[in-house]
Amino acid sequence: xxxxxxxxxxxxxxxxxxxxxxxxxxxxxxxxxxxxxxxxxxxxxxxxxxxxxxxxxxxxxxxxxxxxxxxxxxxxxxxxxxxxxxxxxxxxxxxxxxxxxxxxxxxxxxxxxxxxxxxxxxxxxxxxxxxxxxxxxxxxxxxxxxxxxxxxxxxxxxxxxxxxxxxxxxxxxxxxxxxxxxxxxxxxxxxxxxxxxxxxxxxxxxxxxxxxxxxxxxxxxxxxxxxxxxxxxxxxxxxxxxxxxxxxxxxxxxxxxxxxxxxxxxxxxxxxxxxxxxxxxxxx
Amino acid sequence: xxxxxxxxxxxxxxxxxxxxxxxxxxxxxxxxxxxxxxxxxxxxxxxxxxxxxxxxxxxxxxxxxxxxxxxxxxxxxxxxxxxxxxxxxxxxxxxxxxxxxxxxxxxxxxxxxxxxxxxxxxxxxxxxxxxxxxxxxxxxxxxxxxxxxxxxxxxxxxxxxxxxxxxxxxxxxxxxxxxxxxxxxxxxxxxxxxxxxxxxxxxxxxxxxxxxxxxxxxxxxxxxxxxxxxxxxxxxxxxxxxxxxxxxxxxxxxxxxxxxxxxxxxxxxxxxxxxxxxxxxxxxxxxxxxxxxxxxxxxxxxxxxxxxxxxxxxxxxxxxxxxxxxxxxxxxxxxxxxxxxxxx
Numbered sequence: 001x002x003x004x005x006x007x008x009x010x011x012x013x014x015x016x017x018x019x020x021x022x023x024x025x026x027x028x029x030x031x032x033x034x035x036x037x038x039x040x041x042x043x044x045x046x047x048x049x050x051x052x053x054x055x056x057x058x059x060x061x062x063x064x065x066x067x068x069x070x071x072x073x074x075x076x077x078x079x080x081x082x083x084x085x086x087x088x089x090x091x092x093x094x095x096x097x098x099x100x101x102x103x104x105x106x107x108x109x110x111x112x113x114x115x116x117x118x119x120x121x122x123x124x125x126x127x128x129x130x131x132x133x134x135x136x137x138x139x140x141x142x143x144x145x146x147x148x149x150x151x152x153x154x155x156x157x158x159x160x161x162x163x164x165x166x167x168x169x170x171x172x173x174x175x176x177x178x179x180x181x182x183x184x185x186x187x188x189x190x191x192x193x194x195x196x197x198x199x200x201x202x203x204x205x206x207x208x209x210x211x212x213x214x215x216x217x218x219x220x221x222x223x224x225x226x227x228x229x230x231x232x233x234x235x236x237x238x239x240x241x242x243x244x245x246x247x248x249x250x251x252x253x254x255x256x257x258x259x260x261x262x263x264x265x266x267x268x269x270x271x272x273x274x275x276x277x278x279x280x281x282x283x284x
Numbered sequence: 285x286x287x288x289x290x291x292x293x294x295x296x297x298x299x300x301x302x303x304x305x306x307x308x309x310x311x312x313x314x315x316x317x318x319x320x321x322x323x324x325x326x327x328x329x330x331x332x333x334x335x336x337x338x339x340x341x342x343x344x345x346x347x348x349x350x351x352x353x354x355x356x357x358x359x360x361x362x363x364x365x366x367x368x369x370x371x372x373x374x375x376x377x378x379x380x381x382x383x384x385x386x387x388x389x390x391x392x393x394x395x396x397x398x399x400x401x402x403x404x405x406x407x408x409x410x411x412x413x414x415x416x417x418x419x420x421x422x423x424x425x426x427x428x429x430x431x432x433x434x435x436x437x438x439x440x441x442x443x444x445x446x447x448x449x450x451x452x453x454x455x456x457x458x459x460x461x462x463x464x465x466x467x468x469x470x471x472x473x474x475x476x477x478x479x480x481x482x483x484x485x486x487x488x489x490x491x492x493x494x495x496x497x498x499x500x501x502x503x504x505x506x507x508x509x510x511x512x513x514x515x516x517x518x519x520x521x522x523x524x525x526x527x528x529x530x531x532x533x534x535x536x537x538x539x540x541x542x543x544x545x546x547x548x549x550x551x552x553x554x555x556x557x558x559x560x561x562x563x564x565x566x567x568x569x570x571x572x573x574x575x576x577x578x579x580x581x582x583x584x585x586x587x588x589x590x591x592x593x594x595x596x597x598x599x600x601x602x603x604x605x606x607x608x609x610x611x612x613x614x615x616x617x618x619x620x621x622x623x624x625x626x627x628x
Contacts, residue, residue: 077563112599247569254534256553
């Protein structure tokens with residue numbers, strides 16, 4: 001892989017043109033770079049807030065379809081808190097895009113599952129968008145979407161649009177962070193969607209997992225549990241993909257913060273298959 | 285093919301003086317606390333050449349502890365790059381071997397401009413170790429005490445004269461600029477050099493085998509309990525990481541002078557620290573100290589050979605001198621390789 005970026009550590013100037021509230025602690029930032037900025041689903045950028053620092057953020061928009069780069073950010077740490085206080089227009093810097101992309105070509109002609117837990121829908125959104133645009137090339141497409149409570153399901157408009165195009169949707173709502181199935185709260189009366197944790201639904205649906213592909217994104221516990229369940233239900237470990245996250249400072253495989261078991265999450269990842277993860281991280 | 289010359293010892297200080305006129309000269313000096321440190325030279329006669337390996341390591345000059353990357357004010361960015369021409373004199377072979385590896389690391393995939401611009405402007409004159417220290421084990425790794433390639437200029441002390449070898453164009457040009465100081469090499473000089481190297485090689489005390497340790501780890505015979513035992517002796521001072529010429533982790537931080545104005549810099553970071561992988565929301569992916577130490581050793585003994593075909597250790601012995609808990613590379617490799625059954 002040869003670098004596409006001339007100055008590895010120099011951010012490209014950009015401007016936040018719009019900020020939208022998604023939930024109480026999640027905001028959608030629309031960023032306009034000063035130069036052309038090409039990106040693919042699954043890649044991430046390093047976002048610089050001058051004087052505060054730099055953080056890795058995954059891109060949630062689709063190149064060519066959305067006018068701006070969209071970033072969906074939860075208020076968690078120092079920089080994200082500062083970001084949430086910004087008012088447009090605000091000057092920021094972006095670097096990238098970094099990382100690999102979802103190997104969606106492989107999944108053509110097969111059943112495709114997307115598992116999104118909470119903010120996990122963010123990196124999956126451009127992928128689902130691309131897949132829905134080429135719907136005929138895939139067999140059945142299913143999105144299994146989970147969140148803490150019904151109010152925190154992100155991108156509802158997009159989901160409705162995809163549903164109209166023929167995407168199967170299963171919604172799951174989980175109280176707090178408890179993962180046990182008997183703790184599921186059945187509160188979502190508004191729509192007749194199934195309620196429960198993501199993996200809980202899989203046992204009931206009559207789908208063959210043998211030749212299917214799945215893309216998982218969410219909190220670490222959910223990723224591990226989903227991967228384990230899928231593999232137990234017969235899905236090939238090489239066709240289960242997830243996007244990992246880590247503390248990063250450079251995004252180019254130099255700073256060493258995301259270096260785990262011989263792999264840099266920033267340059268070798270962030271998208272890994274279950275087979276790779278198992279090889280490098282016995283804990284999975 | 286390396287070009288070989290002879291330099292009379294009396295000419296050395298004259299040569300360095302000439303070089304200093306053109307570029308900044310860095311050499312080992314004795315500090316107030318009797319430590320050997322690499323510093324910019326003020327008086328050439330103060331250069332101290334009778335030492336095994338300097339503390340801190342050579343990486344300081346290519347990858348400084350704190351390096352300013354760029355200034356920003358109101359969204360505009362000015363790159364800060366160090367373009368000082370430097371000659372570093374009196375470096376040891378282990379450090380030169382480390383730089384060869386660092387060049388590969390910083391130069392692959394995404395090129396690290398800051399390292400590369402410093403590297404381009406730096407030329408090394410290395411010195412063969414006649415008297416290796418008790419902590420040295422470069423001989424076991426093939427990274428010293430005498431190098432056959434990958435150096436700019438290498439000197440071997442033959443008593444009253446140096447045998448001078450060049451392996452790079454940069455080094456040869458430097459010699460050509462001062463050609464009148466160098467004389468032709470004779471057959472007897474080679475014989476003397478061979479003798480010196482042979483006697484130096486016989487002086488190494490540490491007999492550790494990294495390959496054996498690697499094989500043992502790969503075979504899965506070293507359990508996590510071993511690393512937890514090692515962790516009990518770790519003070520988390522980060523000394524091993526800061527002194528290691530091959531440790532390259534860094535943190536990037538911003539410092540503001542006023543609102544929207546300031547600079548971004550990078551500083552060394554250490555994977556031995558708990559906060560190294562800390563994520564937003566106080567998530568610590570590597571909270572276990574044993575796991576962090578395991579990561580450091582795995583990086584040097586497993587991942588480095590997998591990726592570069594060489595160990596991530598050059599046998600300089602700095603961690604042995606620095607570590608207060610005696611869990612440095614040499615002792616741990618020895619424990620893994622030979623060990624004692626009670627502990628494993």
